[in-house]
Amino acid sequence: MQIRGLLADTRPLQDAHFRRLWQANIVTVVGAQLTVVVVPAQIYAMTGSSAYVGLTGVFGLVPLVVFGLWGGALADAFDRRTILVVTTVGLIATAVAFWAQAALDVGSVWLLLGLFSVQQAFFAVNQPTRSAVLPRLLPADLLPAANSLNMTVMQAGAIAGPLVGGALLPVLGFSWLYLVDSITLLATLGAVVRLPPLPVEGVVTPPGLRSVVEGFAYLRGHPVLLMSFVVDVVAMVFGMPRALFPEIADVDFGGPAGGGLAFALLFAAIPAGAVLGGVFSGWVSRVERHGLAVVLAIVVWGVAITGFGVAVGLADGRAGVWLWLAVAALVVGGAADMVSAAFRTTMLQAAASDAVRGRLQGVFIVVVAGGPRVADVAHGATAAAVGTAVAAAGGGVLVVVGTVAAALLVPAFVRYRVTAAPR
Template identity: 80%
Template sequence: MPALRGLLADTRPLAEPHYRRLWLANIVTVIGAQLTVVAVPAQIYGITGSSAYVGLTGVFGLVPLVVFGLWGGALADAVDRRTLLICTTFGLIGTSALFWLQAAAGNTNVWLLLGLFSVQQAFFAVNQPTRSAVLPKLLPAHLLPAANSLNMTVFQAGAIAGPLVAGALIPVLGFSWLYLADTVTLFATLFAVVGLPRLPVEGAITSPGLRSVVDGLAYLRHHPVLLMSFVVDIIAMVFGMPRALFPEIAHTSFGGPDEGGLAFALLFAAIPAGAVLGGVFSGWVSRIERQGLAVIWAIVVWGVAMTGFGIAAGLADGAAGTMLAVAVGMLVVGGAADMVSAAFRTSMLQSAASDDVRGRLQGIFIVVVAGGPRIADVVHGSAAAMVGAAAAAAGGGVLVVVGTAVAALAVPAFVRYRLPRPTGDESAPAPGSA
């Protein structure tokens, strides 16, 4: 079945042993990380009985992601990236172990828990830009889209499996065992990063301070293609991410109970499920040369899918079951399109930027990815109060399509951007063969 093999995920990056070890370790650690993602708010609610305190995880998580995402990117352009990965992985292991210790000791201080969460997110914010910045040192440019697709597939699969596992295990084992599982699984990543070669930065900066962060932002001003990769993502997420509307739509459009239910669960699982499907059938991404145009089309598909989701929610009266299936289908399509967009945008940042600025650009990427959906929560919540949840979701999708079209017309260089296919690649493993 050559045609089917060409559609399945391109596994050629796994032929590179260092990348393969990182990827296999990520399969283990992403599940452990998702256990902590679920356990922290659940423990906070168990201590306080207050959703307001649970909501503070957004603030305590976002602030270190922004601050240390930007500064961590500068660090990744100043020091050996292998060394930085080892240090931050030890930091993640240490904070996870402290989560386990406080839970095992019966901690009831919510501020201690929130403080640990902030420290963990700070280490994560330094670690992630560094991990992304090392890929061009391990793989040729034409395999970066495939490698990023493989990474995102694992992450999104963990985003589905982790909460399911955590939800089942918390009542049985309690919080401490989940934190301990996260701690243990992180040693797989430590083993993988210790095995990397030295990864010095070409033209490394000497002072990873505020000035270097500003210089990284200024770099974007002179590289409109890279700047646009952030702009179109902000358009897609701020206007098109309707997750804040899922509780209301599940209840009012599809008849679910106030506190959740099947419709609520399906809506929340649909986008990551679509991303996983998009990753499984991502074998074609390595054959795309016009990556800028591919990003534009992927975001347009995302916008159309979110419009369809809103329309389905608005038409659910009297046909809730059918429209729920349509709405979930639209979110699945959107998730697949978002995975494609993210894979190409990440690859463009890795291949089109010089090595001495890759870390800072990946730090900005972390900030945009973390901040965009949170801004979307505010925007969609406010819009829903004025026009209704279904109309807010549909209108946001329309704005994504319009905004993306305007951006493409304003910066045609982004649409024209292509990554030339290398010659002499006949010896590389075929997609799906590694």
Template identity: 75%
Template structure:
């Protein structure tokens, strides 16, 4: 029987001083980042009183994320990655400071706010693929799943704690102090980044332009295992992410108030909470050699959990309180499965790709991770209008299970993909 020590998160990556500094800095900065994520739409609504303007944050955030995510990946395959991280972290600090300045000055121009948000997302889109491409230079392949699990646990914890803290602080301190806190906490990341060693790209490099981005896609098309890691994620997210249904489900199926309320908050928090729980008990991920097979299993669990969520919603009229807890449990299970799947897929990209293309593939990863749920919002919204929320959620979960199994059978090399695990080192 496995011991508790073997089940909890594998902390061996923290023995590397560079990873440890980056990870500890993340604990500080992720809350600050989430304060800005909440403050921007709140300030936009305060200025305009319009949810339509708030919705523009999706467009103003996604477009630079796609463009600069792909271009940033190309940059990360040319320039020293430490230098690139210093530049982009400086950009993030600068944009957060500008958010603080405009709030302190009493800005009422929503377009200025949206413009700053776009610039911030552009810096973020270059920073993230660069940061992911750095990990294989710091850690051996067998520790990458554990390192990615540790990073994702912190991110998801911030996704829960940040909005709660922001919701309490906005009425007390106002927007400008939230932006200032974000600016200050980012210096923790800067401190960790400047202490990294030089991180030049190994292998031939190209000019970071459209041609370089296209070469990255060609590399991806020629490596079926890496390509499938994106395909199965898109299947999981497009068909299985039901977040667009949460407002209607909270209001109509579980009789919450139409402006939000506790049920609404619980539905939104359940998937990140599951990811945090999955991260805390992620010690097993470092022992898995058949990572492709593990991804398929995790996505099947995600799909089954989302189907279970839809079924629970469908039964809410008969056993409302019981089905609410069942629905939340399904979302938590799905969040834990998604965390493990993401850890394995990220590790596969980091270890199976050559160093000369890691940045570009991580750029594609950022685009897929950001774009998949947004496409899911459209798909689920349209499906719910046609067949209802319960059927849309349950049917989407079933499609995930069927889709990922069919994809795995079509490309058996993905299921067979494995890494050779080094001898176990005491934690």
């Protein structure tokens, strides 16, 4: 019984609509993560520079900010099922375009970055809408479990994608892996088409600047929710070293420039930790102090990233034990990040009315997805100046310091609690 209580809470899967979306994601996220891996690998193969890889942060961040905020406003104005269908078709189209540029061997890093921007624009509208739908499908007491289940599947795909991509890149090349992404997205399209109509409940605000401003005004009046964004910015901007993975795999661990075992393990390690955290997430529905749980999880994340940077610095061009220690540190960090994300998502979904939920989720996706994009740029530039090990380890230290400072400045966030749902 104690072991069963630790395993993931699967009650949300009793809802047919949630179950179909969840099952579709099992297939879709693998293909999506192939693209996440292949884009930086293709850029690094073209240029041999982590700085160019870091530019994916710029080309991803701008559409994420603009379309994330606007997408949240759209989700509070139009039927959310329709928005999900349109944006999913757009994601399929951009995946096909990725395949075409690789198959034709265009060889333009700027075209690749441009396609990446278009893809992120569709993603930025799709995700706030998808998150805003969840509280319409499930009762509030099942949201922590549902968010944990969603993150577990997403991160499981993020393991399979890098492992498959890293292993097959030297064999199949870039184009075939992009093609897999475009095909797997059809599963999600089938699931969203079967959703019921999901018009906004309450007063509908026309999408535009005023609507976006109203969403920020709502946050300003809820400092606990605002602080949930702040600590995630600290965690991701300072602590996400993924832009360094191609160079670390190649230079610090002696792998080939176009993929290989070290490359695959580094990209898969954080999602692997998140999956472990999700599999043993049965306890999340019983936690009352969500704010404290977030702070502790982010501190663990920062310590783990610091350990990763130390292992990279000690490797000195060799793999062996240092590679596995680096991977282990990233696994611990991934588990901590999953816990933080599950509680932060639940806090936001439960606190907002349906009429503003899309806009708040738009802000959420800007922070959650935009933070790592800023980190790509910052880590790429920092590594060029001081090396990959110092950039990673120093970022981890800054995560711990920044999170503790935020907790001290806003103690209400640490004290925030909810009544645990009965099990």
